[in-house]
Amino acid sequence: MLVRGCAGSEFRHSLAERTKALAAKCHALRSPAHQRDQRSAERRRTKNRKSQTRWYVKQPTWRLWGEERVDGAIYTVYLKKVRYHRPTRSASSESDDEISHLEWETVRVRFVKAGTVERLVEALATDDGELESTYVNVFLATYRSFAECSRVLDLLLRRYEALAMEDVHPAAIDTSQQHRKTLVACLHVWLDTYPEDFRQLPHHPALQQLLAFTQLHLPGSELHSKVLQKLAVFSAERNGGAAGGVCLAPGMRVAAHHTCAYRLPHVPHRHFAEQLTRMDMELFKKLVPHQCLGAVWSRRDKDRSHDAATVLATVNQFNAVSFRVISTVLVEPNLRPVDRSDILAAWLDIARELRVLKNFSSLKAIISGLQSNPVYRLRKTWALLSKEKAELFEELARIFSEDNNRWAQRELLMREGTAKFADTVGENDKQLQKLLHERGSPGVSNGTIPYLGTFLTDLTMIDTAIPDTVADGLINFDKRRKEFEVLAQIKLLQGAANAYHLPTDPMFDRWFDSVIVLDDREAYQLSCQIEPPTNPPKERRPKKLNDNNNHGHRKNDSIASTSSSNSSQFYCETDGVGNAWKRDSLERRISPTRLSHGSSSSSIPSLDVSLSSANSGQKPANGKIASTSPAHPNARSGPDFYIIRVTYESDCVETEGVVLYKSIMLSNNERTPQVIRNAMLKLNLDGDPDGYTLAQVLPDKEMVLPANANVYYAVNTAYNLNFILRLRKSQQEEAIVNGKTKNKRT
Amino acid sequence: MREYKIVVLGSGGVGKSALTVQFVQGIFVEKYDPTIEDSYRKQVEVDGQQCMLEILDTAGTEQFTAMRDLYMKNGQGFVLVYSITAQSTFNDLQDLREQILRVKDKDDVPMVLVGNKCDLEAERVVGKQQGANLANHFNCVFMETSAKAKISVNEVFYDLVRQINKKSPKEENKKRIKKPLTCQLL
Ligand SMILES: Nc1nc2c(ncn2[C@@H]2O[C@H](COP(=O)(O)OP(=O)(O)O)[C@@H](O)[C@H]2O)c(=O)[nH]1
Ligand SMILES: [Mg+2]
Numbered sequence: 001m002l003v004r005g006c007a008g009s010e011f012r013h014s015l016a017e018r019t020k021a022l023a024a025k026c027h028a029l030r031s032p033a034h035q036r037d038q039r040s041a042e043r044r045r046t047k048n049r050k051s052q053t054r055w056y057v058k059q060p061t062w063r064l065w066g067e068e069r070v071d072g073a074i075y076t077v078y079l080k081k082v083r084y085h086r087p088t089r090s091a092s093s094e095s096d097d098e099i100s101h102l103e104w105e106t107v108r109v110r111f112v113k114a115g116t117v118e119r120l121v122e123a124l125a126t127d128d129g130e131l132e133s134t135y136v137n138v139f140l141a142t143y144r145s146f147a148e149c150s151r152v153l154d155l156l157l158r159r160y161e162a163l164a165m166e167d168v169h170p171a172a173i174d175t176s177q178q179h180r181k182t183l184v185a186c187l188h189v190w191l192d193t194y195p196e197d198f199r200q201l202p203h204h205p206a207l208q209q210l211l212a213f214t215q216l217h218l219p220g221s222e223l224h225s226k227v228l229q230k231l232a233v234f235s236a237e238r239n240g241g242a243a244g245g246v247c248l249a250p251g252m253r254v255a256a257h258h259t260c261a262y263r264l265p266h267v268p269h270r271h272f273a274e275q276l277t278r279m280d281m282e283l284f285k286k287l288v289p290h291q292c293l294g295a296v297w298s299r300r301d302k303d304r305s306h307d308a309a310t311v312l313a314t315v316n317q318f319n320a321v322s323f324r325v326i327s328t329v330l331v332e333p334n335l336r337p338v339d340r341s342d343i344l345a346a347w348l349d350i351a352r353e354l355r356v357l358k359n360f361s362s363l364k365a366i367i368s369g370l371q372s373n374p375v376y377r378l379r380k381t382w383a384l385l386s387k388e389k390a391e392l393f394e395e396l397a398r399i400f401s402e403d404n405n406r407w408a409q410r411e412l413l414m415r416e417g418t419a420k421f422a423d424t425v426g427e428n429d430k431q432l433q434k435l436l437h438e439r440g441s442p443g444v445s446n447g448t449i450p451y452l453g454t455f456l457t458d459l460t461m462i463d464t465a466i467p468d469t470v471a472d473g474l475i476n477f478d479k480r481r482k483e484f485e486v487l488a489q490i491k492l493l494q495g496a497a498n499a500y501h502l503p504t505d506p507m508f509d510r511w512f513d514s515v516i517v518l519d520d521r522e523a524y525q526l527s528c529q530i531e532p533p534t535n536p537p538k539e540r541r542p543k544k545l546n547d548n549n550n551h552g553h554r555k556n557d558s559i560a561s562t563s564s565s566n567s568s569q570f571y572c573e574t575d576g577v578g579n580a581w582k583r584d585s586l587e588r589r590i591s592p593t594r595l596s597h598g599s600s601s602s603s604i605p606s607l608d609v610s611l612s613s614a615n616s617g618q619k620p621a622n623g624k625i626a627s628t629s630p631a632h633p634n635a636r637s638g639p640d641f642y643i644i645r646v647t648y649e650s651d652c653v654e655t656e657g658v659v660l661y662k663s664i665m666l667s668n669n670e671r672t673p674q675v676i677r678n679a680m681l682k683l684n685l686d687g688d689p690d691g692y693t694l695a696q697v698l699p700d701k702e703m704v705l706p707a708n709a710n711v712y713y714a715v716n717t718a719y720n721l722n723f724i725l726r727l728r729k730s731q732q733e734e735a736i737v738n739g740k741t742k743n744k745r746t
Numbered sequence: 747m748r749e750y751k752i753v754v755l756g757s758g759g760v761g762k763s764a765l766t767v768q769f770v771q772g773i774f775v776e777k778y779d780p781t782i783e784d785s786y787r788k789q790v791e792v793d794g795q796q797c798m799l800e801i802l803d804t805a806g807t808e809q810f811t812a813m814r815d816l817y818m819k820n821g822q823g824f825v826l827v828y829s830i831t832a833q834s835t836f837n838d839l840q841d842l843r844e845q846i847l848r849v850k851d852k853d854d855v856p857m858v859l860v861g862n863k864c865d866l867e868a869e870r871v872v873g874k875q876q877g878a879n880l881a882n883h884f885n886c887v888f889m890e891t892s893a894k895a896k897i898s899v900n901e902v903f904y905d906l907v908r909q910i911n912k913k914s915p916k917e918e919n920k921k922r923i924k925k926p927l928t929c930q931l932l
Contacts, residue, residue, distance in 0.1 A: 372812055460806035
């Protein structure tokens, strides 16, 4: 077994030091002048100590002395050599000997290692009543994993009151006052840094408690007015805040039958990168760092998901970007290979601009999309990329290599995290070097948006590896220090993100929103349609059946074509039967549609539907479709699906004049209720599909689809595939009353 | 020394991180630092041969769905984990496996099916036979483990190494490997 790193003393020591350095950096953020110096110092250090974690500050004058246990707490004690500055040599008569004698002193320094909540709150001030600012930062950033807000506040206020009531010796009166001053300072920091802790809807109990406290002990103080002001803000939000909440996000305002102005590959790359960065930046600045803690993010359960809402929003945006890459590359199966490779190239160009903007989140999202199996496997398409583009792809992908615990991206983030420009590229990064060279020195400075996943993994692993409590249930505060190192980096980058100044382009939002999102199975199917797998599949696995679906073995086609665009269920009931999988695999053999996973909607594609569909559908309006119908399994020129656009129409005033449509995929054999369900899902509508009708918009009329039609065959492909989803008359009134309609951006 | 990339997959909460930490760190958990270069590596001896295992835990990033393919592409061996106390985590594995085979474009990928939390016998809902049947269907090895009680954790990874060796006995993997960390004072 390897012993990691080094001796324990060195470890603890470095831990305390690193935390301190970070807290200092966080402070330095407020005075940007310091930043540059600090950073370059940091850089120098890291150059020397390649294999060490960043932010390491070497302080050879610290020495671990040992541990000290008192009731309810364990301290780590260090001896620190303090050097006093030699006073500027005056013409004094003192001898040199005397001075050098006083130059060094050894001081004992204690750090809380573990303790009860009471002890941890006490430690916010030192024994002399001084503010322990590093400790306060760590404590406030992490306390939620071991105590409630109200409990901590209670302890703080009680401590203040105890100090105020104490009969103190006149000699100690200064310390007591200092101590109380420090507690007030803590409250200030808390209110300023984590105002959300005090929101506690609807009545803000903690804030009320604090108000009562300040009224009694500190009337007219700065703290008192700060509390009043916070209360006013919260109640204003509560009363007026709802207004506009019903409004659609700007991105949802789509003019009727408006076709998007942007269309890959011919889009302005830099502009796209900037817009993606703008979206990321808004989410990143809103990110609440302590929601990333392992105890919150990776232990969240369903009903507590709002606890990590800001993290989830970031993750969703990341996925949304990846999905857009996958979708735009695949969604038109009949594209010429060279045109498809132009789309790859366009994404690479956007990615390149993201690198300049130091937006590592969308950059990684794009790279992930390009590396996702359905896109990555398109060898012929990739082969058409120019040499430069292929190189660029490799350089960008290298940033996110998983090798050596993602060392490349960690280093990069450290180097550029708070720098103004993307000024460093590796020696092997020819394309990126060229780019930076072309750009010269950029006129505007940029912030940085990190890929959050690295932090989330680190925090998850810290949470898994380090126990919450030590020795008889004392809270392990060293764990919190370790977590704070990560949180502090996030905070630091959030501060840096303010350097972005990017305008909003509503047209971009519209484009972003209009891109169809494919699920795994759809994407893979499309991909195989574009470039059939080379490995001739064997049977046994459903995947193989599915491949057959696209080439060869025609006899399967009529079955394979039961494909419905959403399916994910398989023996999810706990029937406890040992061979559930057997039944499942059998089912899969019959119904090869159930390959996808992760799709939240369900469908029940069944064999009887498929067998009857050949005759039951309405007569296709256009001969091309007929050729793909199961009745003519050998002619395979047309698509196996259509992409249709569905608008939701309601009588609600809010949506007046605003048409938003969502694209959905329509596979052959999908029946009206299923299509309605899919549309509802995309449009974020609740309720029973039977309560809705679906109609195709034709130039002179609307064609309402019969309740159980096979929509694929029923649509009129001579015209645009635009549809309107409506509540049935009777349902409509009810829905308005219940406010059932939710138009949310996802 | 040959290097092995191993990916641990499964639903949230089944104990992926716990297994990884248990394997990589053993009892030295107190000194664990996930941010340093070697925190997911471990050198082990399997059948008289020194191997360097690099564990790719997806911990904390399970919901970055678009990245799963990449993990799978990079992995040489897979640990598919469910918890014996949650049926749904067992059911989820079929899809995961299919995704792996699709990404790898192979029929047979080194893989171990793991029923974790076997220390929680009283809360068991997935029977041992059920696990064995699924493994049989997957054509892979099955083990029940406990990251908490340290049962069979190393065996999972050793078995994967053996499988990888068997399937690609050649040492095609000539990647430069950092010298192993030893206890040294700075
Ligand atoms: N009893 C028991 N609990 C476990 C075991 N492995 C993990 N856990 C607990 O299960 C929870 C989830 O574990 P974690 O490793 O984070 O799961 P992950 O989401 O798959 O990474 C944590 O509370 C662990 O302490 C085990 O073998 N036995
Ligand atoms: Mg985990």
